[in-house]
Amino acid sequence: MGIIEVEGLTKYYGKTRGIEDVSFSVEEGEIFGFIGPNGAGKTTTIRLLLSLIYPTRGSARIFGKDVFAHGPEIRQDVGYLPGEVFYYERMKVIDLLKYAASFYNRECTRRMYELAEYMELDLNRRVDELSYGNRKKVGIVQGLMHSPKVVFLDEPTIGLDPLMQRKFFELIREENARGVTVFFSSHILSEVQRLCHRVAIIREGRIVEIADMETLIRNNYKKVRVVVKDIDLSYFDLPGVTNLERTDNAVHFFYRGDINVMLRRLSALNLTDVTIEEPTLEEIFMHYYQREGS
C-alpha cells in the first residue's frame, strides 16, 4: 500500500483534457519524479491530489484516505510548493509565513527560521518587492516549515539560481533522509535524474512509463556511437535499434537488447572509434517522445 495511491484519475476542464486515466503509487520514503513537457498534466495531477480541483473520474488516496473527502485532515501533513508562486500584497515575508504557520496543529516557528536562514531569505522584506527567485524561497519555507510527511514540489527549481538549486536539492535529500516522501514534478530531466528514485513519465495527459531511475537508465537503452568508414546505415538496423542516424563520419543509435549481439556485430567491422554509454534521461525522454510522435 503506497503512501500516495492514484487510480484512474481523469480531469477534463470542460472539453479540454487535463489528465486521462492516470494511475500510480508512491511508496513511503521515496523521491518520486513526475516528468513531462509543459502542458502534459503535471500541475493538474498535483492540484487534484491537494483537492484544489476535483476529478472528472477516478480516485486518489494519501495516507490511505480519499483526498477529496478528507482533504483538510490530509493536508496537515502535506507540504506544497506551487510552480507559480503568488502571495498577498502589502505584507512582510515573516507575517505571511506566520499566517501560514497558524493553520497547522504544531509549532512551526523554529523550523521556519532554520529554513529561511538556510535558503538565505530575508524575512523582513515585503512580499511584493521580492524577485521571482525570492518568492520561490518563500514557497519553499512555507511548504516545509510544518515538517510534512509528504511534499509536492511543482517545478521547484524554476527561478532559483544554480547555487540555490544545489542547496535546495540538498535540503530535499535531508528531508527525504528523515523519511519524508517527495513528489517531484519537473520538465528538466537532469534534475530528476539527480534526485529521484523512481520516475513516471507523463505525456499529453497519460502516463507513458513508470520505472526505477536505475532500470530506466541502465537496463533499457544504450547510446552507441560508431566511427567507421564507408558503411551502409542498414548494417546496424537490428531489432532493438532506434533513432539510427549518421552525422559526418559517425553513426549514432539507441540499442535495447542483448549487448553481445550488438558487440558481435560491431567486432566484424574495422572501427575507428566506438562509444557505448548510458543515455541521459533527457535522451530517453526524447526517445519516448519521438516514438510516440511518429
Next chain:
Amino acid sequence: MKINIYQFELRRKRNSILGWSAGAVLLILLYMGFYPTFADHAAVLQETLKRFPREYLEAFGMAGVDLSSVMGYYSLVMTLLQILLALQASNYGFGLLLVEESRMIADFLVSKPVTRAQILISKLLAALTALVLTDGVVWASSFLFIELFRGGRSYDPRTLLVMLAGIPVFQAVFLSVGLALSLLVRRARNVTPYGLMLGFGGYVLNAFGDLLGDVKLELITPFHHFDPTYVVQHNAYEASLVLLSGAMIVVSLAFSYWRYVRRDIPAVV
C-alpha cells in the same frame, strides 16, 4: 469558522474600512451642514419642488416627505449613504473569493488544512464585521451631525433608529448577492467594475422602477426594500419587503456555498 482566517481577512480590510467610513462621515457632515440653510428657506424650496413631476422626485427620494423636517431631510442623506454602503458591500462580496483567485493566491489558502466551508464562512464573517464597523461609524456620525445641525428642530429618534437598523441587512444583501454572482465568473482581472455595477445597478433599478411605475423591477432591489422615505412616513420598513431581502440573502449564501465547495480553483495555464 477559523479564527486565524477571520483575523487575517479583517486586518487586511482595515484601510478599506477607514476609507469607506471616512467617505460616509464626510457625506453626512456635508449634507447635514447644509440643513440649517435648507430648513430656513424650506418654503421656497418646497414651492420649487412642487413644479417637478412626481416620478422625478420619487426617483431621487424626494417625494412624499417634508424636506424641511429633520427626518425628511435626513432621509435624503440616507438615500445617498445607501449608494455608498451598497458599493462597499458589493465590492466586498465580489472580492471575497474572486480577488484571490484572479491574483492566483487562492492556492495558498485552499492548500492549507482547512475546508472550503471554513474558508467561506470565515471570510464572510470578516466582511460582515467590516461592514458593521463601517455602520457603527455611520450610526455615530448620523446622531452627532443631526444633533449639531438640527438647530432646535425636533425629530423622532425612533425614525432614525429604524432607518439605521436597516443598514446592516441592506448591506448583507449586496454582500451575499455579490458573492453569489462572483462565483458565476470564471476569472476577472479586476473586481471593482462588478461591484460598481451591482451597487449602482440596484440604485438605478429602484429609480427607474419609480419612474416607470413598474412594480416588478424595483421589487428585487434592496434600495426599494429599505426605502428611507417609507420609514419617515411609517416609522418602520415594509415587513414583506425586508423579508424579501432576507430571502435574497439566504438564497445567495446557499448558492455560494453549493458552488464554492465544488469549485475548481483556477491556476495559471
